[in-house]
Amino acid sequence: MPRTIIHECAVERLEILGPEGQLDTELMPELDDETVRALYRDMVRMRTFDDKAVKLQRQGRMGTWAQLKGQEAIQAGVALAMIESDWLIPAFREHGLMLLRGVPGHLIYAYWAGDERGASFPEGVRCLPIAVPVGSQLTHGAGIGLSLKLRGEHAAAVTFGGDGATSEGDFHEALNFAGVFGTKTVFVIQNNQWAISMPRKRQTSSPTLAQKADAYGIPGLQVDGNDVFAVYTAAVEAFERARSGGGPSLIEAVTYRLGDHTTADDATRYRTGEELEYWQRRDPIPRLRRHLEGRGLWDAEQDQALKEEAVRWVASQVDAFNAMPMADPGDIFRFMYHEVPPALAEQLEWLEREVRA
Amino acid sequence: MNAGRPLHTREPEHGLHAVAPAASPKLTIAQAVCGALASEMERDERIIVLGEDVGINGGVFRATDGLLAQFGPERVMDTPLAEGAIIGVSVGLAVTGFRPVAEIQFMGFVYPAVNQILAHAARMRNRTRGRLQVPMVIRMPYGGGIHAPESHSESYEALFVHSPGIKVVVPSNPYDAKGLLISAIRDEDPVMFLEPKRIYRAFREPVPDESYTVPIGTAAVPRTGGDVTLIAWGAMVRICLDAAAALEKDGVSVEVVDLRTLNPLDRDTLIESVVKTGRAVVVHEAPRTAGVGAEIVALINEHALLQLEAPVSRVTGFDTVMPYARLEEHYLPNRDRVVAAVRNVLEF
Numbered sequence: 001m002p003r004t005i006i007h008e009c010a011v012e013r014l015e016i017l018g019p020e021g022q023l024d025t026e027l028m029p030e031l032d033d034e035t036v037r038a039l040y041r042d043m044v045r046m047r048t049f050d051d052k053a054v055k056l057q058r059q060g061r062m063g064t065w066a067q068l069k070g071q072e073a074i075q076a077g078v079a080l081a082m083i084e085s086d087w088l089i090p091a092f093r094e095h096g097l098m099l100l101r102g103v104p105g106h107l108i109y110a111y112w113a114g115d116e117r118g119a120s121f122p123e124g125v126r127c128l129p130i131a132v133p134v135g136s137q138l139t140h141g142a143g144i145g146l147s148l149k150l151r152g153e154h155a156a157a158v159t160f161g162g163d164g165a166t167s168e169g170d171f172h173e174a175l176n177f178a179g180v181f182g183t184k185t186v187f188v189i190q191n192n193q194w195a196i197s198m199p200r201k202r203q204t205s206s207p208t209l210a211q212k213a214d215a216y217g218i219p220g221l222q223v224d225g226n227d228v229f230a231v232y233t234a235a236v237e238a239f240e241r242a243r244s245g246g247g248p249s250l251i252e253a254v255t256y257r258l259g260d261h262t263t264a265d266d267a268t269r270y271r272t273g274e275e276l277e278y279w280q281r282r283d284p285i286p287r288l289r290r291h292l293e294g295r296g297l298w299d300a301e302q303d304q305a306l307k308e309e310a311v312r313w314v315a316s317q318v319d320a321f322n323a324m325p326m327a328d329p330g331d332i333f334r335f336m337y338h339e340v341p342p343a344l345a346e347q348l349e350w351l352e353r354e355v356r357a
Numbered sequence: 358m359n360a361g362r363p364l365h366t367r368e369p370e371h372g373l374h375a376v377a378p379a380a381s382p383k384l385t386i387a388q389a390v391c392g393a394l395a396s397e398m399e400r401d402e403r404i405i406v407l408g409e410d411v412g413i414n415g416g417v418f419r420a421t422d423g424l425l426a427q428f429g430p431e432r433v434m435d436t437p438l439a440e441g442a443i444i445g446v447s448v449g450l451a452v453t454g455f456r457p458v459a460e461i462q463f464m465g466f467v468y469p470a471v472n473q474i475l476a477h478a479a480r481m482r483n484r485t486r487g488r489l490q491v492p493m494v495i496r497m498p499y500g501g502g503i504h505a506p507e508s509h510s511e512s513y514e515a516l517f518v519h520s521p522g523i524k525v526v527v528p529s530n531p532y533d534a535k536g537l538l539i540s541a542i543r544d545e546d547p548v549m550f551l552e553p554k555r556i557y558r559a560f561r562e563p564v565p566d567e568s569y570t571v572p573i574g575t576a577a578v579p580r581t582g583g584d585v586t587l588i589a590w591g592a593m594v595r596i597c598l599d600a601a602a603a604l605e606k607d608g609v610s611v612e613v614v615d616l617r618t619l620n621p622l623d624r625d626t627l628i629e630s631v632v633k634t635g636r637a638v639v640v641h642e643a644p645r646t647a648g649v650g651a652e653i654v655a656l657i658n659e660h661a662l663l664q665l666e667a668p669v670s671r672v673t674g675f676d677t678v679m680p681y682a683r684l685e686e687h688y689l690p691n692r693d694r695v696v697a698a699v700r701n702v703l704e705f
Contacts, residue, residue: 143449341621
């Protein structure tokens with residue numbers, strides 16, 4: 001018997017607004033002018049929020065911070081595609097999307113400054129706390145997607161990982177599980193090219209990350225992650241598929257981490273200035289601004305006003321963060337279990353005696 | 358929240374096993390586990406059983422037998438072979454209002470899921486300062502003595518007892534298995550429920566049809582005595598009771614404490630018994646070094662040192678890999694080793 005091809009896999013890439021401002025008008029989603037301006041505002045606020053955290057860290061007022069700089073289009077585009085009932089299961093570089101989903105900025109600062117209260121989100125915010133162990137949150141995305149399916153909710157769970165996370169076993173287990181059960185999950189991989197010092201090519205010899213979806217029997221799509229219109233379009237497709245019972249999807253959003261891995265990292269040790277400059281020219285924020293200006297929807301005066309407004313808003317978040325009283329040391333014990341067990345109650349007493357002394 | 362119907366809770370008399378009505382059907386531990394699952398699933402629609410081979414096959418030990426037929430595939434899920442996903446998905450289910458009961462087929466297969474158990478299930482409540490909780494049960498058969506292949510006989514309860522944020526429960530008999538599992542399912546915290554597979558079907562005891570709970574965090578005293586306290590859990594409780602019966606013939610009065618829960622530990626019952634007898638032997642099949650027995654010895658030293666007539670002794674597994682079938686009897690604590698240890702502490 002001859003060998004026959006029994007399966008072929010094709011990977012689509014979606015780009016709508018190119019790096020030089022070229023626009024595919026056929027693919028351009030129907031967004032009114034104000035919504036496009038709002039996307040830009042969101043992205044500028046995210047960057048301002050991120051930049052401020054780095055400054056605070058340099059001043060010793062913030063712990064280690066994971067920068068999102070350069071990845072704003074993904075987070076703004078996904079946020080626009082989400083509805084109130086959707087869940088967000090972040091990794092640790094999705095501060096911008098968390099803000100847009102209702103997580104107060106001062107709590108995000110508090111978390112990264114080392115205060116557990118920063119992950120106690122207001123009631124009704126459908127967002128899990130940050131997950132530090134790489135890729136481990138992806139199975140929670142499958143689980144919440146299953147939960148939404150079992151309840152018949154018109155909602156989807158979106159979970160994030162980076163290119164490094166695709167090397168983890170949890171990536172495989174989560175996509176595999178989600179595929180088998182047809183969960184209401186959207187997997188977004190922010191492929192920012194670097195997992196600390198290891199380039200994307202060192203994570204996998206697979207030509208794309210999007211194609212991994214094919215092995216799990218779910219749709220996969222690669223988008224230009226610095227093109228907010230492409231991200232939004234891909235996210236709308238994936239969310240609608242999930243919410244309507246069509247199963248999970250994988251979106252590979254190709255972007256670049258313009259900052260260091262975290263404030264504890266120095267990316268000049270492992271990547272070149274040329275590479276950084278190449279990607280700076282593809283920065284999603286100036287790209288969208290040029291588009292807005294080209295359409296007569298934005299000017300320098302508005303831009304100046306937005307940036308000032310963003311700085312004021314971020315300052316208000318810093319103030320709120322600084323205004324948080326120190327947590328009670330006893331809180332170390334109070335939330336370990338539903339009720340504090342006797343041995344912990346005894347240890348709590350020891351600590352309280354020491355604190356009082 | 359599910360209000361449920363009023364629950365009949367059978368509290369054991371202080372320190373002793375409650376005795377089921379004689380008319381109750383006699384069940385094995387495996388059947389008692391299955392009965393607990395069925396009665397709780399009947400009562401609370403949020404409960405979902407998931408794991409490898411738990412549905413069509415009814416579990417490799419039949420501990421979930423019949424549940425798929427009774428409750429359907431949305432509540433009894435045969436999952437892919439992926440321990441990390443079984444627990445990770447359960448975390449996602451639990452934080453959104455379900456009460457998953459996940460099965461890990463053998464304790465020797467839990468390692469891929471440890472990241473999810475320790476980094477997420479055990480931490481989510483604390484991480485969110487109480488905003489989210491993970492009410493889930495992770496059931497798994499543990500321990501040796503059934504001549505199983507490699508990785509099927511481990512007793513690594515100390516790994517989890519050492520890890521804050523989870524409770525660890527180990528029944529030693531069918532009555533407790535049902536009552537403790539029901540408590541575990543109703544608990545708001547993640548509970549590791551370790552089932553002693555060696556005695557899954559070794560004996561039957563009356564187990565009431567109706568729902569009842571045995572509280573987590575309380576030890577039992579299945580045998581009272583005045584000369585020495587044997588402290589054990591799971592399959593080792595039977596070994597201790599056998600040793601106690603043998604010693605009785607020589608006039609030695611042995612008290613047996615069945616801890617039932619390893620975290621949180623019922624320190625009061627344990628210390629009370631040791632204060633009374635002045636002598637204690639801890640018996641576990643897990644490796645010796647940094648085993649739960651070491652913690653128990655430390656607690657006795659902290660709270661009953663001056664009442665001790667002899668150093669507390671340990672009869673444990675060795676600090677080795679669990680031997681395979683042909684040598685496992687050399688590894689596992691047995692009646693004779695326990696009897697010898699008791700004689701040593703009596704003669705000290």
